[in-house]
Amino acid sequence: MTDFAEPFLLRLKRCADLGAAEEKAVRYLVRDIRRLPADQDLKAHGQATDLVHVVLDGLACRAKLLPDGRRQIVAFLIPGDPCDLQVFLLSRMDHTLFTLAPSTVAVVPRAEIEALLAEYPLLQRAFWVSTLFDEAVLREWLLNIGRRDAYERIAHLLCELFLRHKLVNRVNGQSFQLPLTQAQIADALSLSAVYVNRTLQRLRAAGVLEIGQGRVSILKPDELDAIAGFDDDYLHLNGGSVRAAPLLGHSA
Amino acid sequence: MTDFAEPFLLRLKRCADLGAAEEKAVRYLVRDIRRLPADQDLKAHGQATDLVHVVLDGLACRAKLLPDGRRQIVAFLIPGDPCDLQVFLLSRMDHTLFTLAPSTVAVVPRAEIEALLAEYPLLQRAFWVSTLFDEAVLREWLLNIGRRDAYERIAHLLCELFLRHKLVNRVNGQSFQLPLTQAQIADALSLSAVYVNRTLQRLRAAGVLEIGQGRVSILKPDELDAIAGFDDDYLHLNGGSVRAAPLLGHSA
DNA sequence: CGCTGCGTTGAGCCGACTCAAAGGTTGTGG
DNA sequence: CCACAACCTTTGAGTCGGCTCAACGCAGCG
Numbered sequence: 019m020t021d022f023a024e025p026f027l028l029r030l031k032r033c034a035d036l037g038a039a040e041e042k043a044v045r046y047l048v049r050d051i052r053r054l055p056a057d058q059d060l061k062a063h064g065q066a067t068d069l070v071h072v073v074l075d076g077l078a079c080r081a082k083l084l085p086d087g088r089r090q091i092v093a094f095l096i097p098g099d100p101c102d103l104q105v106f107l108l109s110r111m112d113h114t115l116f117t118l119a120p121s122t123v124a125v126v127p128r129a130e131i132e133a134l135l136a137e138y139p140l141l142q143r144a145f146w147v148s149t150l151f152d153e154a155v156l157r158e159w160l161l162n163i164g165r166r167d168a169y170e171r172i173a174h175l176l177c178e179l180f181l182r183h184k185l186v187n188r189v190n191g192q193s194f195q196l197p198l199t200q201a202q203i204a205d206a207l208s209l210s211a212v213y214v215n216r217t218l219q220r221l222r223a224a225g226v227l228e229i230g231q232g233r234v235s236i237l238k239p240d241e242l243d244a245i246a247g248f249d250d251d252y253l254h255l256n257g258g259s260v261r262a263a264p265l266l267g268h269s270a
Numbered sequence: 271m272t273d274f275a276e277p278f279l280l281r282l283k284r285c286a287d288l289g290a291a292e293e294k295a296v297r298y299l300v301r302d303i304r305r306l307p308a309d310q311d312l313k314a315h316g317q318a319t320d321l322v323h324v325v326l327d328g329l330a331c332r333a334k335l336l337p338d339g340r341r342q343i344v345a346f347l348i349p350g351d352p353c354d355l356q357v358f359l360l361s362r363m364d365h366t367l368f369t370l371a372p373s374t375v376a377v378v379p380r381a382e383i384e385a386l387l388a389e390y391p392l393l394q395r396a397f398w399v400s401t402l403f404d405e406a407v408l409r410e411w412l413l414n415i416g417r418r419d420a421y422e423r424i425a426h427l428l429c430e431l432f433l434r435h436k437l438v439n440r441v442n443g444q445s446f447q448l449p450l451t452q453a454q455i456a457d458a459l460s461l462s463a464v465y466v467n468r469t470l471q472r473l474r475a476a477g478v479l480e481i482g483q484g485r486v487s488i489l490k491p492d493e494l495d496a497i498a499g500f501d502d503d504y505l506h507l508n509g510g511s512v513r514a515a516p517l518l519g520h521s522a
Numbered sequence: 523c524g525c526t527g528c529g530t531t532g533a534g535c536c537g538a539c540t541c542a543a544a545g546g547t548t549g550t551g552g
Numbered sequence: 553c554c555a556c557a558a559c560c561t562t563t564g565a566g567t568c569g570g571c572t573c574a575a576c577g578c579a580g581c582g
Contacts, residue, residue, distance in 0.1 A: 064503070082409060084499060088417040092409045107399050112406050112504040146398050147359050149405065154364050156408040157334060157344045164415050164460035165340040168538070199560065208416035210539055215562060230561090231547095247336060251316070252364040420570070451528065465570055467530060482529090 022074045022124065023048040025098030025186040032185065033151065034144035043134055048072065048124045060115040060123065061102055068128040071101040076121025077197055082113045091206035093152065094179065098186040103145050106132060119197035151254060158252045163208045168217045171207050173246035176227065180236055181250060193235035274326045274376065275300040277350030277438040284437065285403065286396035295386055302377045312367040312375065313354055320380040323353040328373025329449055334365045343458035345404065346431065350438040355397050358384060371449035403506060410504045415460045420469045423459050425498035428479065432488055433502060445487035
């Protein structure tokens with residue numbers, strides 16, 4: 019039997035140094051588990067609901083739309099990622115949340131999370147840190163789209179997704195599941211689908227990776243990193259808990 | 271005598287429904303006030319310090335750099351904006367923070383803020399909401415750079431800055447102070463300085479705005495909004511406090 | 523009064539786009 | 553189990569938004 023809560027716990031443990039009590043509480047949150055098809059809205063722009071979602075398996079994203087149909091994916095949500103912690107802090111969604119592939123998602127009522135936060139201050143910290151991690155990724159994406167060319171840009175995205183999948187035990191050897199179409203990659207990287215195709219061919223030709231059928235294999239990680247100019251700084255792999263601990267009297 | 275804390279309080283009040291006690295506490299935080307010249311680092315990439323900065327006057331930014339010198343400004347920090355609340359949650363800076371113009375900045379030791387957060391849970395909420403606001407702006411920037419052309423993009427940035435300045439009482443009629451060079455605008459919008467120049471000329475020629483000598487005047491706000499496709503959703507002007515209140519037993 | 527930094531202008535170029543159409547692959551229903 | 557539909561990937565050809573390089577004007581300032 020699968021441990022559905024595992025990726026979520028792995029993510030939270032990178033955010034704060036959770037104890038057994040907190041872990042148990044988080045496990046208890048993950049009860050209402052739903053399987054959703056691809057292209058299913060979790061929450062639409064402007065909506066205000068009382069539900070928080072956590073991706074447990076599959077792939078979802080945040081996207082913003084322009085009235086004329088131009089679309090920008092502003093985040094990929096992989097297993098372990100909470101989607102809408104802002105639900106009880108901001109009144110309305112400023113973007114849309116939807117699945118990109120068939121996915122498994124945990125649904126948690128806002129009230130339940132709030133009760134938990136009140137009981138476990140360390141968890142509140144962890145959730146705050148979690149949103150700060152998201153923010154750091156957004157800044158890197160801005161740099162990626164703003165200042166890297168198509169070749170570097172795609173390489174960088176794949177470096178990031180590889181590492182993030184690794185952090186939640188979703189990497190097998192050198193490859194991981196990535197059920198994205200080239201058009202969706204284009205939407206995230208602000209390129210056209212045609213150009214993504216041509217650029218992926220260059221990366222394949224360079225022998226650094228294989229991609230297709232919903233899977234990516236990194237054949238030459240070092241070269242891919244070099245192409246991307248990848249620096250994992252912004253993922254804060256050393257964790258955020260170190261400095262948060264003192265306040266809560268949670269000594270190391 | 272100037273009330274230095276005013277813009278910071280205005281910002282926090284949009285984040286949560288602060289009471290008199292919280293307001294007093296925040297005012298007390300803002301004691302160590304420093305005047306800095308332009309191009310002064312507040313905190314460099316990779317650094318870990320125990321100081322939190324709040325811009326009280328002037329202009330600062332967050333920027334990320336590529337090894338070869340390409341630069342992306344990922345946020346403008348205007349009066350009232352806290353710069354580095356993440357200091358006690360993340361161990362290292364993933365970007366650099368520096369002034370773009372001579373500025374007045376409040377410097378607060380981390381420990382002092384932590385003590386405050388422990389004493390006033392509502393303030394902790396307010397700070398969390400504040401980081402969520404920043405995140406929402408980042409998402410909009412991603413859309414801006416990713417999917418809008420240079421003309422729309424510059425218009426959008428100026429709409430945003432106009433509104434944000436308005437929220438902290440820094441708008442006089444139709445104009446506000448904006449001590450940015452065209453090269454800095456280019457760094458933020460991912461354009462070349464030359465092209466920013468040509469595009470600003472188009473905006474001036476269209477009669478929608480005046481810009482120069484560190485000031486911007488919006489002559490035709492509606493037209494500028496239309497050009498930019500501006501929707502203030504993402505600034506969450508209705509505030510974030512509404513939904514946060516119940517948890518803390520702070521009824522409206 | 524000569525730097526130095528910023529704004530402006532011109533000319534040529536290229537990375538990435540659009541449009542269009544042809545192969546593959548996957549899923550589905552008869 | 554095949555045939556079709558729908559979607560995705562791939563290829564070609566032509567175009568253009570925004571870039572680079574280079575020079576010049578102008579203002580502030582030491």
